[in-house]
Amino acid sequence: MSSTSAIGWNPKLIDLSNQRTDKPRISGCTMVMDKGLGLTNFRDTLELAGEYIDFIKLGFGTAGLTPETVLKQKIALAKKHQVHLYPGGTFFEVALAQSCLDIYFHTLRELEFEWIEISDGTVDLSPATRIEAIKKAREWGFRVITEIGKKEEGSVTSIPQLLSTYEQDLSAGAFYVIVEGRETGENIGIFNQYGEVNQSYVTQVMKTVGPERIIWEAPQKQQQVWILGILGAQANLGNISPQEILSVESLRRGLRSDTFYCWKEKKSF
Amino acid sequence: MSSTSAIGWNPKLIDLSNQRTDKPRISGCTMVMDKGLGLTNFRDTLELAGEYIDFIKLGFGTAGLTPETVLKQKIALAKKHQVHLYPGGTFFEVALAQSCLDIYFHTLRELEFEWIEISDGTVDLSPATRIEAIKKAREWGFRVITEIGKKEEGSVTSIPQLLSTYEQDLSAGAFYVIVEGRETGENIGIFNQYGEVNQSYVTQVMKTVGPERIIWEAPQKQQQVWILGILGAQANLGNISPQEILSVESLRRGLRSDTFYCWKEKKSF
Amino acid sequence: MSSTSAIGWNPKLIDLSNQRTDKPRISGCTMVMDKGLGLTNFRDTLELAGEYIDFIKLGFGTAGLTPETVLKQKIALAKKHQVHLYPGGTFFEVALAQSCLDIYFHTLRELEFEWIEISDGTVDLSPATRIEAIKKAREWGFRVITEIGKKEEGSVTSIPQLLSTYEQDLSAGAFYVIVEGRETGENIGIFNQYGEVNQSYVTQVMKTVGPERIIWEAPQKQQQVWILGILGAQANLGNISPQEILSVESLRRGLRSDTFYCWKEKKSF
Numbered sequence: 001m002s003s004t005s006a007i008g009w010n011p012k013l014i015d016l017s018n019q020r021t022d023k024p025r026i027s028g029c030t031m032v033m034d035k036g037l038g039l040t041n042f043r044d045t046l047e048l049a050g051e052y053i054d055f056i057k058l059g060f061g062t063a064g065l066t067p068e069t070v071l072k073q074k075i076a077l078a079k080k081h082q083v084h085l086y087p088g089g090t091f092f093e094v095a096l097a098q099s100c101l102d103i104y105f106h107t108l109r110e111l112e113f114e115w116i117e118i119s120d121g122t123v124d125l126s127p128a129t130r131i132e133a134i135k136k137a138r139e140w141g142f143r144v145i146t147e148i149g150k151k152e153e154g155s156v157t158s159i160p161q162l163l164s165t166y167e168q169d170l171s172a173g174a175f176y177v178i179v180e181g182r183e184t185g186e187n188i189g190i191f192n193q194y195g196e197v198n199q200s201y202v203t204q205v206m207k208t209v210g211p212e213r214i215i216w217e218a219p220q221k222q223q224q225v226w227i228l229g230i231l232g233a234q235a236n237l238g239n240i241s242p243q244e245i246l247s248v249e250s251l252r253r254g255l256r257s258d259t260f261y262c263w264k265e266k267k268s269f
Numbered sequence: 270m271s272s273t274s275a276i277g278w279n280p281k282l283i284d285l286s287n288q289r290t291d292k293p294r295i296s297g298c299t300m301v302m303d304k305g306l307g308l309t310n311f312r313d314t315l316e317l318a319g320e321y322i323d324f325i326k327l328g329f330g331t332a333g334l335t336p337e338t339v340l341k342q343k344i345a346l347a348k349k350h351q352v353h354l355y356p357g358g359t360f361f362e363v364a365l366a367q368s369c370l371d372i373y374f375h376t377l378r379e380l381e382f383e384w385i386e387i388s389d390g391t392v393d394l395s396p397a398t399r400i401e402a403i404k405k406a407r408e409w410g411f412r413v414i415t416e417i418g419k420k421e422e423g424s425v426t427s428i429p430q431l432l433s434t435y436e437q438d439l440s441a442g443a444f445y446v447i448v449e450g451r452e453t454g455e456n457i458g459i460f461n462q463y464g465e466v467n468q469s470y471v472t473q474v475m476k477t478v479g480p481e482r483i484i485w486e487a488p489q490k491q492q493q494v495w496i497l498g499i500l501g502a503q504a505n506l507g508n509i510s511p512q513e514i515l516s517v518e519s520l521r522r523g524l525r526s527d528t529f530y531c532w533k534e535k536k537s538f
Numbered sequence: 539m540s541s542t543s544a545i546g547w548n549p550k551l552i553d554l555s556n557q558r559t560d561k562p563r564i565s566g567c568t569m570v571m572d573k574g575l576g577l578t579n580f581r582d583t584l585e586l587a588g589e590y591i592d593f594i595k596l597g598f599g600t601a602g603l604t605p606e607t608v609l610k611q612k613i614a615l616a617k618k619h620q621v622h623l624y625p626g627g628t629f630f631e632v633a634l635a636q637s638c639l640d641i642y643f644h645t646l647r648e649l650e651f652e653w654i655e656i657s658d659g660t661v662d663l664s665p666a667t668r669i670e671a672i673k674k675a676r677e678w679g680f681r682v683i684t685e686i687g688k689k690e691e692g693s694v695t696s697i698p699q700l701l702s703t704y705e706q707d708l709s710a711g712a713f714y715v716i717v718e719g720r721e722t723g724e725n726i727g728i729f730n731q732y733g734e735v736n737q738s739y740v741t742q743v744m745k746t747v748g749p750e751r752i753i754w755e756a757p758q759k760q761q762q763v764w765i766l767g768i769l770g771a772q773a774n775l776g777n778i779s780p781q782e783i784l785s786v787e788s789l790r791r792g793l794r795s796d797t798f799y800c801w802k803e804k805k806s807f
Contacts, residue, residue: 031283035512035513035514035515036317036318036512036514036516037317037318038310038312038316038317039313039317040309040312040313041309041310041313052328059526060516060519060524060525060526061285061519061522061525062515062516062519063523064283064520064524065285065318065321065518065519065524067317067320068516070317087281090524090525090526091524091527092527092528093285094283094285094524094532095283095525096530097532098283098284098532100283103283104411107283121526122529123316123529152526201467
């Protein structure tokens with residue numbers, strides 16, 4: 001159950017797992033944002049922390065700027081480590097704005113991407129078009145992650161809007177729904193300009209949807225700590241910086257001061 | 270014309286170039302600040318993003334702290350990728366303060382550096398000495414970048430002062446003039462303590478000088494977005510963090526939400 | 539004396555040392571915080587900057603999350619470069635909370651760690667238990683670093699408390715005492731919410747203890763500049779980010795604008 005088996009600490013004696021489950025897992029996922037790791041760095045990161053990474057997103061349009069040989073090796077390395085690699089939603093939106101969805105899907109299939117993100121963070125999508133894009137992606141053979149929320153500064157999606165889009169996207173065939181937090185986690189969606197979480201918003205959403213199919217973009221430590229405190233280690237967290245993967249895993253397992261209470265109180269948070 | 274040729278996206282169908290020109294280019298340059306990349310990381314960065322990097326500055330005096338074998342390999346790797354590598358201006362100022370300019374120039378030549386930075390961010394240089402240093406560097410065979418602006422917190426160069434130094438430096442033989450922004454881009458030159466751009470300052474300067482020979486140090490995303498919005502993708506941007514190279518290139522090409530408008534409005538920004 | 543011997547600058551002509559001493563040294567130490575460097579990146583960092591690194595801390599519980607093969611290679615590489623590698627104090631506290639101190643010490647010995655950190659940043663330790671832990675660690679053959687200060691936001695240790703714990707820890711066998719600053723250096727111990735140093739606190743402490751056995755966690759540049767300005771290049775600085783090692787070394791040697799005054803005034807700061 002615990003991934004401490006690969007580590008030189010005797011799990012019978014020191015418990016580092018905090019009931020953390022191994023990959024593949026549905027909840028408790030960590031989605032990392034790669035906005036330009038070199039190939040060696042990418043491999044290095046997977047060899048260090050592959051057990052703790054479920055998804056890597058090639059941020060915004062960077063997949064299109066990555067030399068083909070590097071991109072293909074990233075795709076192969078991710079598969080080898082059971083990590084799902086996919087291009088950011090903005091790239092989808094660029095293709096859409098150029099009326100090139102089929103060539104976009106086709107190229108992604110050729111490159112053997114298995115997951116895809118459908119979003120309308122910058123362009124406007126009618127519900128019908130959004131549903132159609134999800135279904136089309138499914139027909140091309142992709143597993144689909146959608147994203148809810150505009151990228152514009154200060155933009156907030158109302159709770160009813162979020163909930164109805166969530167239901168709609170899952171019904172159309174999406175597997176996960178991401179709540180937009182951008183790279184900064186400031187002045188966007190559930191975060192105010194200081195990066196503080198709109199706690200009642202999250203709590204209210206979680207009353208309806210459960211933690212399994214929702215990924216909270218939470219780039220800042222205070223955000224990760226708060227969401228893990230409420231949802232437990234099974235929360236799905238997104239937009240984690242490559243430098244923060246072991247830090248986030250430490251938070252999940254109570255191996256950092258901010259979530260250490262699980263050991264003090266002898267219970268999992 | 271477009272560097273998308275090396276990428277697996279069909280440029281006839283999805284346009285990722287936004288009229289971006291290939292290297293070597295005079296304007297639209299990206300200058301990266303290396304303040305301590307290991308050799309593998311340096312190589313990794315060039316192999317991922319060499320097409321998008323025009324200059325790499327070894328920040329302040331770090332060239333002098335880099336082991337000789339590493340430094341020589343960085344120099345060779347940069348050349349291989351058509352990237353101009355040069356030591357930061359503070360190193361020049363240290364040599365100047367020790368009355369060692371000739372040995373400084375000599376050592377840089379031995380190491381086969383081709384570009385050099387002349388600055389007075391910390392020391393005081395009379396116009397005559399500054400001109401002399403530029404000319405001397407040219408005589409040693411270097412191409413010269415000068416920097417305008419003091420590094421002291423809150424320091425601002427007046428517009429007439431900037432314009433006259435700009436003219437003076439180019440006349441003396443400098444190829445580019447950098448406007449100081451430091452590593453942070455806060456409370457320095459054109460940036461206030463929140464990193465916001467003094468917009469009228471930049472606009473007024475650009476009325477006189479054109480974008481080709483001026484490099485704006487702009488380490489923060491909001492600064493890059495604003496300068497690209499005003500000057501277009503041909504703006505020269507400096508002090509870009511190695512982690513942000515693909516992000517900046519995405520901004521130049523409208524592949525990130527903040528500059529996506531070029532696709533929405535079907536025109537280059 | 540100066541480590542510039544490995545560098546292509548003629549030390550007879552350009553002085554880059556600012557009287558900096560070579561390793562191994564007791565004071566003037568730099569302690570780097572590794573919270574998840576991949577193995578190649580770790581090696582890369584040592585090959586670039588090994589001369590400037592005295593300690594590397596595997597932050598909080600990350601040592602327990604590092605795959606055993608990677609961990610063992612990090613330990614071997616650190617030894618090769620005369621760098622002392624040790625797990626963060628939170629890991630000790632996790633073992634303590636699980637009543638597993640012996641297995642913790644045993645495992646660290648098996649892995650051939652030579653240094654260990656004893657802290658009570660999150661758990662409560664009576665002075666007697668703290669002394670006992672230090673002595674036990676010494677009996678297991680470790681050299682001991684202790685840490686003073688709680689990790690809770692806004693927490694400050696009084697000066698008399700700090701001084702008495704300092705004396706107590708050294709008497710019990712500790713070699714260094716670290717003053718807590720966390721990864722951020724904000725709203726903790728000697729730092730306010732803006733990261734500014736409580737200057738009278740530090741000055742008063744230094745009247746009693748001298749700079750040799752105390753390590754100041756100072757992750758931000760302004761903090762490093764201030765502490766180096768007061769204590770000189772022989773200050774021990776901790777929680778330095780791997781990206782900032784050459785920057786901190788540049789500050790120590792007056793090769794960055796912020797501490798350049800040593801050259802202007804022709805004296806060491």
